[in-house]
Amino acid sequence: MSKIIEAENLTKIYKRGAEKIYALNNATFSINKGEIVSVTGPSGSGKTTLVNVLGCLDNPTSGSLKIEGRQIFSANANLSEAELTRIRRNIFGYVFQKFFLIPTLTVRENILLPSVFQPELKTDDKNLNRIMENLDIAKRKYHLPSQLSGGEMQRVAVARALINNPSVLIADEPTGNLDSKRSDEIKDLLVNLNKNHGITVVLVTHNPRLAQIGNSFIELNDGKLEGG
Amino acid sequence: MNIFQLAYKNLLRRKLRTCFTVAGITLSTWVLVTLLGFNKGYENSLNNDIDGMGFQIVLTAKGCPYEAATLMLKGGTGLRYMPQDIVQNVDNAKEVLQTTQMLMHAEFDPDKGENGGTAVYMGIDPLTYPLMKPYLKFKQGQWFDNDNSADEIVLGYEAAELEQREIGDLMLLPGSDREYKVVGILNRSGTQDDGMIFLPLKSVQETFDKRGLITMLGIQLTREADAAAFEEELYKLPDVQVVSMAQVKNTIMSLVSSAKVIVFAIAFIAFLIAMSGVLNTVLMSVFERFQEIGILKSMGALPKDIFKMILTETILLCAGGGLCGILLAYAFSGISEAAIRYFLPFAPAGNIIAIDVKIIILSFFIITLTGIIGGIYPAFKAANIRPLDSIRSDSV
Ligand SMILES: Nc1ncnc2c1ncn2[C@@H]1O[C@H](COP(=O)(O)OP(=O)(O)OP(=O)(O)O)[C@@H](O)[C@H]1O
Ligand SMILES: [Mg+2]
Numbered sequence: 016m017s018k019i020i021e022a023e024n025l026t027k028i029y030k031r032g033a034e035k036i037y038a039l040n041n042a043t044f045s046i047n048k049g050e051i052v053s054v055t056g057p058s059g060s061g062k063t064t065l066v067n068v069l070g071c072l073d074n075p076t077s078g079s080l081k082i083e084g085r086q087i088f089s090a091n092a093n094l095s096e097a098e099l100t101r102i103r104r105n106i107f108g109y110v111f112q113k114f115f116l117i118p119t120l121t122v123r124e125n126i127l128l129p130s131v132f133q134p135e136l137k138t139d140d141k142n143l144n145r146i147m148e149n150l151d152i153a154k155r156k157y158h159l160p161s162q163l164s165g166g167e168m169q170r171v172a173v174a175r176a177l178i179n180n181p182s183v184l185i186a187d188e189p190t191g192n193l194d195s196k197r198s199d200e201i202k203d204l205l206v207n208l209n210k211n212h213g214i215t216v217v218l219v220t221h222n223p224r225l226a227q228i229g230n231s232f233i234e235l236n237d238g239k240l241e242g243g
Numbered sequence: 244m245n246i247f248q249l250a251y252k253n254l255l256r257r258k259l260r261t262c263f264t265v266a267g268i269t270l271s272t273w274v275l276v277t278l279l280g281f282n283k284g285y286e287n288s289l290n291n292d293i294d295g296m297g298f299q300i301v302l303t304a305k306g307c308p309y310e311a312a313t314l315m316l317k318g319g320t321g322l323r324y325m326p327q328d329i330v331q332n333v334d335n336a337k338e339v340l341q342t343t344q345m346l347m348h349a350e351f352d353p354d355k356g357e358n359g360g361t362a363v364y365m366g367i368d369p370l371t372y373p374l375m376k377p378y379l380k381f382k383q384g385q386w387f388d389n390d391n392s393a394d395e396i397v398l399g400y401e402a403a404e405l406e407q408r409e410i411g412d413l414m415l416l417p418g419s420d421r422e423y424k425v426v427g428i429l430n431r432s433g434t435q436d437d438g439m440i441f442l443p444l445k446s447v448q449e450t451f452d453k454r455g456l457i458t459m460l461g462i463q464l465t466r467e468a469d470a471a472a473f474e475e476e477l478y479k480l481p482d483v484q485v486v487s488m489a490q491v492k493n494t495i496m497s498l499v500s501s502a503k504v505i506v507f508a509i510a511f512i513a514f515l516i517a518m519s520g521v522l523n524t525v526l527m528s529v530f531e532r533f534q535e536i537g538i539l540k541s542m543g544a545l546p547k548d549i550f551k552m553i554l555t556e557t558i559l560l561c562a563g564g565g566l567c568g569i570l571l572a573y574a575f576s577g578i579s580e581a582a583i584r585y586f587l588p589f590a591p592a593g594n595i596i597a598i599d600v601k602i603i604i605l606s607f608f609i610i611t612l613t614g615i616i617g618g619i620y621p622a623f624k625a626a627n628i629r630p631l632d633s634i635r636s637d638s639v
Contacts, residue, residue, distance in 0.1 A: 072541055072631045096545075097545060100540070100543055100544075100545050103541060103542075103630075104542075109538075109542075113534070115535055115538040117535065119253065119255050119256050120244075120249075124244055124252075127244055128244070128249075129542040131249055131544075132543045132544035132545065133542075179543070
């Protein structure tokens with residue numbers, strides 16, 4: 016299996032006054048293409064920090080990160096903001112605990128939002144409809160976010176993350192705002208995306224039922240990889 | 244969907260706030276367009292008034308007021324006279340096309356209007372005056388017979404309305420029992436002639452006991468004449484003042500220019516307010532959308548995309564307000580004109596607020612530029628939001 020993400024001694028230090036906080040402490044691991052990786056650990060253990068660095072939303076303080084074999088961060092060279100943006104566009108889709116939908120845009124427009132900034136993104140209606148069918152929100156196409164349930168809103172957010180056909184979907188507590196029935200819907204959705212579309216999923220969750228869909232696990236404690 | 248549509252939809256999120264901001268911009272654009280229109284219209288109408296005099300140089304006795312408005316302000320006093328035969332010094336000069344002699348007389352008439360008023364009588368030469376003022380058209384009747392002492396009167400448009408006279412009516416001049424017959428009423432010309440009561444020169448001289456005297460000599464120069472040099476020449480005549488129309492215009496314009504400074508200061512302040520309104524609105528909306536903008540960046544938006552989006556929002560606000568302001572200024576220019584007239588010491592006839600395409604385009608340009616200046620800082624701020632900061636800021 017080919018490695019899509021390779022992390023070596025990733026460290027992220029936050030300074031709070033004189034105190035140094037190791038949000039990530041020498042994390043070394045790799046993620047294979049087509050895996051679901053569940054990231055777990057107590058609150059404050061560095062889960063969000065980890066996936067933000069993996070997703071190129073944040074820089075590590077030290078260590079190296081390779082994505083699809085390409086060196087993104089290393090001791091001597093970091094990519095520019097424009098290059099990072101290009102990698103975010105081409106490789107990643109992000110889903111967060113909050114849905115971040117734009118209230119004045121319809122479901123359809125919210126899903127198409129990434130294409131506003133990515134002219135090279137050819138979003139034909141077929142692709143869009145397929146995604147919406149897949150996530151069971153097609154009949155909500157012309158509704159505003161305020162007319163949707165929480166589960167539907169999160170599915171719209173997932174659809175938006177999928178519009179650029181990412182190879183890696185990063186989901187940071189995607190069910191954190193949902194009840195258990197809606198959580199199960201999202202769980203099934205992630206499994207489906209992974210199985211049928213080969214998308215690599217990096218999933219941060221507190222929910223053990225959701226975490227169990229992973230076929231690989233990263234457990235963090237105080238920024239350190241458990242058993243790693 | 245493109246950035247433009249996205250920006251537009253973003254503005255709809257806070258409709259009330261958007262409306263207030265647009266209203267602010269509307270108001271300042273209104274002020275700007277009106278002031279620019281005034282700036283142009285006033286000068287235009289003044290030029291019209293002055294060109295309408297038909298002659299480029301007026302000779303008067305030293306210290307004599309030379310236009311009706313000043314005369315009226317002074318209640319008709321202060322006139323000085325020159326002997327009629329001064330004409331001989333002028334007529335033969337090669338620069339002179341023709342001259343016309345005038346005797347102005349102003350008299351306070353207690354029966355006029357509600358509180359009485361000053362009537363301005365103008366003795367003119369029926370042979371030359373109409374020739375110099377070919378644009379004076381008659382509403383009814385015509386000029387006097389070519390007789391310099393006919394008992395006839397021609398009324399300016401406003402004078403006729405004020406005196407409530409019609410063709411064929413007989414009029415008495417104050418202090419005389421000579422009866423004059425109204426033979427003509429002029430159309431509105433937009434110049435000071437509108438308020439005049441015209442009589443043959445000799446009649447005025449006789450009635451008001453000014454035989455052989457005139458107040459003004461209007462001189463029309465030939466096309467090729469060197470006006471400045473000829474003016475110098477005229478200064479050599481004893482006890483006269485030479486008034487060139489260019490000079491009159493300058494005097495009045497300088498009178499108005501101090502008023503203009505205040506007016507433009509007000510416009511400038513209005514603009515500062517509009518600009519800070521824009522800045523405030525857009526900055527607030529950027530802070531409100533801190534997280535969201537970060538999310539847009541995680542979706543692949545580059546700093547320049549975000550910059551463009553915020554700036555587009557600003558420009559939309561300003562363009563919207565600008566258009567409304569221009570429409571309002573246009574629609575209410577009549578009211579603004581009345582207001583300005585009320586405050587000005589001297590307002591020429593005609594439209595003193597002239598709003599034309601150039602002014603509209605200029606104002607629109609200025610207001611949009613204001614928007615861009617006001618929007619740059621918030622847009623810059625937004626462009627530099629890091630995707631991460633925003634995603635975090637909810638967990639804190
Ligand atoms: N911007 C920051 N400045 C300072 N400290 C930070 C910052 N972001 C995170 N931290 C600290 O780094 C550590 C790891 O935070 P992180 O958000 O990654 O934890 P987490 O595992 O995602 O927690 P949770 O389960 O509550 O979301 C925490 O101690 C946190 O307080
Ligand atoms: Mg977290």
